[in-house]
Amino acid sequence: xxxxxxxxxxxxxxxxxxxxxxxxxxxxxxxxxxxxxxxxxxxxxxxxxxxxxxxxxxxxxxxxxxxxxxxxxxxxxxxxxxxxxxxxxxxxxxxxxxxxxxxxxxxxxxxxxxxxxxxxxxxxxxxxxxxxxxxxxxxxxxxxxxxxxxxxxxxxxxxxxxxxxxxxxxxxxxxxxxxxxxxxxxxxxxxxxxxxxxxxxxxxxxxxxxxxxxxxxxxxxxxxxxxxxxx
Ligand SMILES: [Zn+2]
Numbered sequence: 001x002x003x004x005x006x007x008x009x010x011x012x013x014x015x016x017x018x019x020x021x022x023x024x025x026x027x028x029x030x031x032x033x034x035x036x037x038x039x040x041x042x043x044x045x046x047x048x049x050x051x052x053x054x055x056x057x058x059x060x061x062x063x064x065x066x067x068x069x070x071x072x073x074x075x076x077x078x079x080x081x082x083x084x085x086x087x088x089x090x091x092x093x094x095x096x097x098x099x100x101x102x103x104x105x106x107x108x109x110x111x112x113x114x115x116x117x118x119x120x121x122x123x124x125x126x127x128x129x130x131x132x133x134x135x136x137x138x139x140x141x142x143x144x145x146x147x148x149x150x151x152x153x154x155x156x157x158x159x160x161x162x163x164x165x166x167x168x169x170x171x172x173x174x175x176x177x178x179x180x181x182x183x184x185x186x187x188x189x190x191x192x193x194x195x196x197x198x199x200x201x202x203x204x205x206x207x208x209x210x211x212x213x214x215x216x217x218x219x220x221x222x223x224x225x226x227x228x229x230x231x
Pocket of ligand 1: 012165166169175184185
């Protein structure tokens with residue numbers, strides 16, 4: 001019998017909030033959703049700061065846009081790539097890569113052949129400490145593991161699939177035990193060779209917080225009544 005080729009299972013590195021790592025193998029898992037919620041009255045501005053070796057920035061940005069558009073299509077959330085000169089406080093979603101020469105304590109090596117592919121914030125951090133105090137700062141991150149403890153064979157589909165899952169955390173979702181859902185903990189077979197789609201469980205969960213239909217109806221009414229304001 002021919003030996004089976006063992007493909008690594010990609011793991012989510014868990015969530016971080018306020019600097020406290022939540023480990024993926026804690027007996028009490030991070031299944032619950034974050035308390036913090038994003039705004040929906042304007043786009044979440046995102047920026048890609050680093051790249052995975054072998055991928056140029058434009059390609060990675062296209063992959064990220066494709067994944068973000070899937071969440072946007074089923075929710076009231078919108079996303080916008082931040083202009084290159086955008087101040088750090090005004091970039092809401094920071095997308096980073098731990099590079100090959102880095103030892104990142106967020107990504108300890110695994111001993112069972114699996115990899116921690118990435119981690120992310122658990123919902124947005126919301127700060128009101130800056131002046132003017134009315135200006136809340138919303139901030140979250142997704143970080144890919146391109147260190148020696150990470151996947152050594154990143155491909156376009158894996159980047160997409162891992163990001164689709166991790167940004168779900170940044171949007172405020174925890175993990176699910178529903179089989180096959182994007183927000184499940186494990187990504188088997190190395191993340192697959194095709195882009196995954198949001199499943200009904202993922203869609204129901206994001207719509208619990210960011211309902212799309214009412215927002216769109218409001219928008220249409222507002223547009224339709226423009227002439228009433230001209231009198
Ligand atoms: Zn996860």
